[in-house]
Amino acid sequence: MEIALWGTRGSLAAPGPDTARYGGNTSCVHVHDGAGTHLILDAGTGIRRLGGVLPPGLRRVDLLLTHLHLDHIQGLGFFTPLYDPGMELHVWGPASPTLSLRERLMRYLSPPLFPLHLRDVPCRLHLHEVPRGPFAIGGFQVNASLVCHPGPTVGYRIADRTGCLAYLPDHEPALGSPAFPGAPDWTSGFALAEGADLLIHDAQYTPDEYAGRIGWGHSAIPHALRFAELAGARRLVAFHHDPAHDDDTLDRIWELFLRESACAVPVSLAREGERFLLPRPRTAGGCGGVADASAPQTLPYRSAS
Amino acid sequence: MAQKEIEVILTRQLASCLATPVFIVDAAGTLIYYNEAAEELLGRRYDEAGEMPAEEWGSIFRPTGRDGTPIPPEDLPLTVAFREGRPAHRDLWIRGLDGVDRHVGVTAFPLIGQAGRHLGAVCIFWETTEGGDSALGNPRVPGGTGS
Numbered sequence: 001m002e003i004a005l006w007g008t009r010g011s012l013a014a015p016g017p018d019t020a021r022y023g024g025n026t027s028c029v030h031v032h033d034g035a036g037t038h039l040i041l042d043a044g045t046g047i048r049r050l051g052g053v054l055p056p057g058l059r060r061v062d063l064l065l066t067h068l069h070l071d072h073i074q075g076l077g078f079f080t081p082l083y084d085p086g087m088e089l090h091v092w093g094p095a096s097p098t099l100s101l102r103e104r105l106m107r108y109l110s111p112p113l114f115p116l117h118l119r120d121v122p123c124r125l126h127l128h129e130v131p132r133g134p135f136a137i138g139g140f141q142v143n144a145s146l147v148c149h150p151g152p153t154v155g156y157r158i159a160d161r162t163g164c165l166a167y168l169p170d171h172e173p174a175l176g177s178p179a180f181p182g183a184p185d186w187t188s189g190f191a192l193a194e195g196a197d198l199l200i201h202d203a204q205y206t207p208d209e210y211a212g213r214i215g216w217g218h219s220a221i222p223h224a225l226r227f228a229e230l231a232g233a234r235r236l237v238a239f240h241h242d243p244a245h246d247d248d249t250l251d252r253i254w255e256l257f258l259r260e261s262a263c264a265v266p267v268s269l270a271r272e273g274e275r276f277l278l279p280r281p282r283t284a285g286g287c288g289g290v291a292d293a294s295a296p297q298t299l300p301y302r303s304a305s
Numbered sequence: 306m307a308q309k310e311i312e313v314i315l316t317r318q319l320a321s322c323l324a325t326p327v328f329i330v331d332a333a334g335t336l337i338y339y340n341e342a343a344e345e346l347l348g349r350r351y352d353e354a355g356e357m358p359a360e361e362w363g364s365i366f367r368p369t370g371r372d373g374t375p376i377p378p379e380d381l382p383l384t385v386a387f388r389e390g391r392p393a394h395r396d397l398w399i400r401g402l403d404g405v406d407r408h409v410g411v412t413a414f415p416l417i418g419q420a421g422r423h424l425g426a427v428c429i430f431w432e433t434t435e436g437g438d439s440a441l442g443n444p445r446v447p448g449g450t451g452s
Contacts, residue, residue, distance in 0.1 A: 097419060132420070146311040152419060176318025184306050186317065191308035 001140075001162045001278040003198065004030045007046020008270035010170070010204050010218070010240030011071050018246035023272020025049075026071040027169050027240065029200065033160055037138025041156060041167050042066055046272065047075035051082075059086060062137050064130075064144075065093030066169060067153035068104050076105075077114050087123040090137075092144075094152035095129040102127050130154055148172045148188035149217035157192040163278025166196035166233065169240050174223040175215060181230040193231035197278050200270065201227060203238035206253055221257050228265040236267040237276075274298060312418040313337070316427060326430040329416075332423055334359035334387055346409065346430050348401025359384070366399040373398075386413035387426040396433070408433050 007025035015024035026044030038054065040047060040063045047063075054061065061081055066072060081087040093101050102118070105127070109118040118125070130144040143157040147168055155168035166189075173188040174180035184190045193199050203224035205213060210220035218240065219227070228236040241250060250269055258267065277297040309317075313331065317338045320327035326343035330336050336357040344350050347366060357365070363378030370376060376397055378384055385393035392414040400406050413428040 095420070132422075145308075146419060148311060148315060176315070176322055178321075185308050186314055187308070188311055188314050190306070194306065 001158075001160050001165065002032055002034065003165055003200075003276040003278070005046075005200075005237075005270050005272055005274045006030055006050045007042070007044040007075075008239055008241055008272050009044075009071075009243060010202070012243045013045045013071075013074075014243035014246075016246075018248070021247040021271065022241055022250055022269060025272060026074065027066075028075065029167060031140070031158060031165065033139050033162075035139060037140060038062070039064060039137060039140060039142075039158065042072045042169065043074070043076040043079060044071050045075045045078075048078040051078070051080040054081065060088040060090070062090045062092065064142070064156055065091065066155060066167070067094060067149065067151060068108070069151070069170070070108070072170075073105070073108055077109055077116070082121045082123050082125075085122045085124075088126065089123045090126045090128060092128045092130050094144075094146070094154050096152050100127075101129045143192065145189070145192055147192070148175050150215075153217070155189050155192045157196065163197040164195070165278070166193040166199045166201075166231070168192060168199070168201050170217055171202045171227075172215070172217045172219055172223075173227050174219065180223060181226045184230060187227070187230060189227070190231055193227070193233055196231065196233045198235050198237065198276055199228050199231065199233035199265075200237045200239045202240045204240045204242045209242070221253070222261060225257075225261060225263040225265070225267065228267070229263065233265050236263070236265045237270045238267060239270040241270070268298075309337075310418055310422070310424050312416060312424055316416060320427075326432075328383065328428040328430065329425065330359070330362075330383060330387060330428075331425040334425075336362045337425070343430060346401065346407060346432055347399075348403030348405060354402070359387075366401065369398045371396075371398070382411045382413035383426055383428040386415045386428070390415045390417070390423065 007028035008023045009026050013024055013026050025046035027042040028044045028046030028050060029041040030050055031039040038061050040061060042065060043063060081089055095101050096104060106118050108114060134141050134143050139160050141159045144154040147153055147155045149170045149172060153170060158165045168189050171189055181187055201224050202219045203221045204218040205220045207220045207222060224238055254269055316329055320340040323340060324342050326346045328339040328343050339351050363381060368376040368381060382393035382395050394412045396410050398406055398408050410431040410433055411428060413426055415426050416424040418424045
């Protein structure tokens with residue numbers, strides 16, 4: 001499984017020279033298995049560039065949306081496969097208690113917010129409300145579960161024979177928990193992240209910032225660290241950088257935290273263009289079952305093809 | 306490890322922040338949490354009592370009517386909410402695990418999650434005196450009776 005980060009920013013795109021190292025595009029992650037299955041996690045602004053470098057001749061893409069906040073769907077209308085009549089685009093995401101996924105997406109992909117109607121896009125569009133329980137896309141087994149974030153929001157657990165990725169870009173597991181982390185079975189997102197080889201997780205705020213934003217659906221850095229430890233993840237990639245945190249600020253904040261707060265899980269800051277390879281052969285039993293597994297490899301940036 | 310549904314987790318987190326006594330059962334009818342305010346009413350800390358199957362919590366607090374007639378578990382508001390999927394309310398008397406009898410108003414509602422999943426039920430207790438005043442430090446709603 002190869003995982004590439006095309007958008008790492010949270011809430012609002014923040015392009016510019018002061019965010020060039022970690023990136024200014026909003027949430028978008030590309031996952032592929034090298035055998036023709038391509039998953040895209042979220043359609044933030046990072047999906048625009050990804051759409052231009054997908055392999056020529058690709059006929060199917062599966063887009064998995066965690067939720068429909070604008071920073072996770074804003075790039076969808078600019079995703080070139082949407083306009084390819086030969087492309088089969090499957091969009092997965094959560095419904096709400098009263099509206100279907102299609103109705104919810106149409107609120108953005110229709111005038112006056114967007115010039116076209118969703119129904120008019122040329123690709124062969126298939127919308128799926130994420131099922132409860134595991135489902136398969138190509139060689140990937142996917143699990144989606146609701147997590148703590150305002151409105152219907154899911155996280156994803158994606159596994160194949162080489163490893164397991166947990167993706168929770170917008171997540172506030174510490175909400176209402178005076179002594180976070182608590183028991184695993186009472187912790188939002190735990191089942192998705194348990195034993196993951198790679199955990200991509202919200203770490204938007206410093207604790208001081210979080211104190212003024214409780215209930216907004218995001219994690220303070222220590223929450224992300226403790227959540228990764230609780231879940232027994234093998235590596236944490238801190239994601240959904242606050243748009244007010246430029247590169248130097250991120251470096252300064254994280255240097256301080258990692259110096260003062262030890263984390264049992266290797267951690268790095270999500271960097272736009274970064275790739276990870278989960279190479280280990282799997283045994284039965286899924287994630288976390290291989291004692292001598294090697295850590296995910298970080299690869300130099302290249303295109304998606 | 307199995308994880309509770311997010312709606313249940315959030316319900317508990319909300320309950321843990323409230324001064325209103327709250328009691329939560331899961332989709333199997335098992336008592337899975339009550340908050341500190343309910344601990345005061347039920348006479349035992351949740352950490353000591355732990356999870357309880359329905360047949361246990363339905364009788365352990367000895368619910369009775371005004372005349373002392375036992376209320377069968379199937380007539381308790383929480384059981385109605387859980388089994389019939391509708392809100393229910395009743396005044397009753399319970400004996401806490403500390404041996405103290407208390408008159409309480411009980412309101413229960415089903416916990417229906419996304420996609421209509423039946424996740425359990427939630428029960429709110431309100432201790433009342435014969436005059437309708439709240440006790441046990443239950444917060445008074447301005448203009449309300451507390452019962």
